[in-house]
Amino acid sequence: MTRRHHVDETDLRILKRLQLDARLSNVRLAEDVHLSPSACLERVKTLEKDGLIRRYLADFDLPKICSFVMLMVEVILENHREADFDRFLAAIRKREEVLECLKIGGRIDYLMRVICRDIDHYNELSDFMSRGDLGVEKFHGHVVLATDKAFEGYPLDLLIEPRGQP
Amino acid sequence: MTRRHHVDETDLRILKRLQLDARLSNVRLAEDVHLSPSACLERVKTLEKDGLIRRYLADFDLPKICSFVMLMVEVILENHREADFDRFLAAIRKREEVLECLKIGGRIDYLMRVICRDIDHYNELSDFMSRGDLGVEKFHGHVVLATDKAFEGYPLDLLIEPRGQP
DNA sequence: AATAAACGCCGATGATTATTCGGTAAACGG
DNA sequence: CCGTTTACCGAATAATCATCGGCGTTTATT
Numbered sequence: 195m196t197r198r199h200h201v202d203e204t205d206l207r208i209l210k211r212l213q214l215d216a217r218l219s220n221v222r223l224a225e226d227v228h229l230s231p232s233a234c235l236e237r238v239k240t241l242e243k244d245g246l247i248r249r250y251l252a253d254f255d256l257p258k259i260c261s262f263v264m265l266m267v268e269v270i271l272e273n274h275r276e277a278d279f280d281r282f283l284a285a286i287r288k289r290e291e292v293l294e295c296l297k298i299g300g301r302i303d304y305l306m307r308v309i310c311r312d313i314d315h316y317n318e319l320s321d322f323m324s325r326g327d328l329g330v331e332k333f334h335g336h337v338v339l340a341t342d343k344a345f346e347g348y349p350l351d352l353l354i355e356p357r358g359q360p
Numbered sequence: 361m362t363r364r365h366h367v368d369e370t371d372l373r374i375l376k377r378l379q380l381d382a383r384l385s386n387v388r389l390a391e392d393v394h395l396s397p398s399a400c401l402e403r404v405k406t407l408e409k410d411g412l413i414r415r416y417l418a419d420f421d422l423p424k425i426c427s428f429v430m431l432m433v434e435v436i437l438e439n440h441r442e443a444d445f446d447r448f449l450a451a452i453r454k455r456e457e458v459l460e461c462l463k464i465g466g467r468i469d470y471l472m473r474v475i476c477r478d479i480d481h482y483n484e485l486s487d488f489m490s491r492g493d494l495g496v497e498k499f500h501g502h503v504v505l506a507t508d509k510a511f512e513g514y515p516l517d518l519l520i521e522p523r524g525q526p
Numbered sequence: 527a528a529t530a531a532a533c534g535c536c537g538a539t540g541a542t543t544a545t546t547c548g549g550t551a552a553a554c555g556g
Numbered sequence: 557c558c559g560t561t562t563a564c565c566g567a568a569t570a571a572t573c574a575t576c577g578g579c580g581t582t583t584a585t586t
Contacts, residue, residue: 199424201425201426209418209420209425212417212418213417213418213420214417215415215416215417216382216383216416216417216418217382217383217416219544219571219572219573220572220573220574221571221572221573229535229536230535230536230537231536231537231572231573231574232535232536232537232573232574232575232576233534233535233536235573235574236534236535237534244424245421245424246420246421246424246425247418247419247420247421248419248420248421249381249418249419250381250382250383250416250417250418250419251378251379251380251381251382251416251417251419251512251513252375252378252379252382252413252415252416253413253414253415253416253417254375254379254412254413254414254514255411255412255413255414256514258365258410258411258412259367259375259412259516259520260367260516260519260520262519266462266464266471283508283509286508286509287509290515290518291515291518292509293509293511293514294507294509294510294511295507295508295509296432296504296505296506296507296508297504297505297506297507297508298432298502298503298504298505299502299503299504299505300500300502300503302502304508305432305502306509307511309514309515309519311518311519334466336464336465336466336468336471337464337465337466338462338463338464338465339462339463339464339465340462340463341460341461341462341463342449342461342462342463342470343449343452343453343458343459343460343461343472344460345459345460345473346417347417348420348422348459348475349456349457349475350425350426352456352457352477353426353428353475353477354425354426385542385543385544385573386543386544386545387542387543387544395564395565396564396565396566397543397544397545397565397566398544398545398546398547398564398565398566399563399564399565401544401545402563402564403563
């Protein structure tokens with residue numbers, strides 16, 4: 195099982211705060227979670243070392259930086275042996291256009307988020323997907339027309355708070 | 361159009377670097393992009409002010425923090441008038457379980473990433489989706505079994521580099 | 527119950543960093 | 557050609573980081 199690290203109330207406050215602003219200075223973070231800077235820093239480092247905090251990343255408004263086309267691509271493989279999944283994933287991991295790849299339960303196998311410069315670029319990726327050695331039976335790309343709600347962090351309160359009745 | 365800010369080579373280096381590690385100190389960032397700390401800081405602040413950098417967020421290994429169920433939910437609305445979209449979006453924006461909502465081209469209208477504590481919790485959200493006043497014709501949730509490739513930043517080089525032939 | 531070990535915290539410290547402030551040089555525009 | 561803008565640098569100060577020893581509480585052990 196995962197979860198060797200027990201997340202207490204203070205850890206949770208730290209996580210929630212860093213999820214809102216990862217560049218917060220340790221001093222202000224410490225204030226917000228009611229700890230001394232040294233104690234706070236120690237906790238953050240532990241959270242990082244134990245891998246609960248994986249990394250800190252900058253969130254871009256990509257349309258302001260460059261033009262692109264984003265797609266959600268459903269993938270169905272020809273066969274479902276372990277080797278078939280591995281082969282597909284190994285290939286997909288090398289393509290930077292594939293931002294993420296989710297294994298899905300249901301009639302499709304994978305759902306991928308893909309980003310390309312333009313339709314020509316996607317067409318090229320599309321050809322790649324069709325190559326026989328990938329084991330893809332069929333795939334279907336949905337163009338993302340708009341992001342009507344963007345990811346802004348996990349609702350930790352909602353996920354954790356109601357933990358059993360004492 | 362968006363893009364009033366012209367992103368030059370140096371800006372691009374800054375963005376790429378911050379995308380890898382948002383908590384990088386300004387001094388080290390300046391070294392990496394071959395600028396003085398003051399010049400570098402000024403550029404970063406401009407990038408933030410112009411909104412190219414939206415925010416800095418901590419990336420969690422959520423399974424190490426709590427248990428949950430993630431789903432991708434396809435949504436089809438009954439009608440496609442502007443008011444129908446607005447009504448639906450207003451409702452789902454209030455639900456913290458909906459991490460993001462993408463407007464999709466094709467036979468479905470929206471694709472939502474949803475996170476719940478457990479199946480009971482999703483069942484409850486499911487009931488919410490079925491309420492008549494949301495205008496949802498039908499929806500279909502796919503459980504996310506695994507994240508085989510996780511988002512780790514945009515491939516800026518791939519998106520920007522080949523900009524026209526001089 | 528007593529002791530020991532471990533834990534988490536605090537506050538003080540020197541080292542590091544952030545941020546501001548002139549000042550300079552190149553690019554731009556009339 | 558000259559004033560304006562832009563982007564940069566380097567130095568100085570204010571703020572922060574990050575380490576350390578020490579303290580009190582909890583936990584485990586005997």
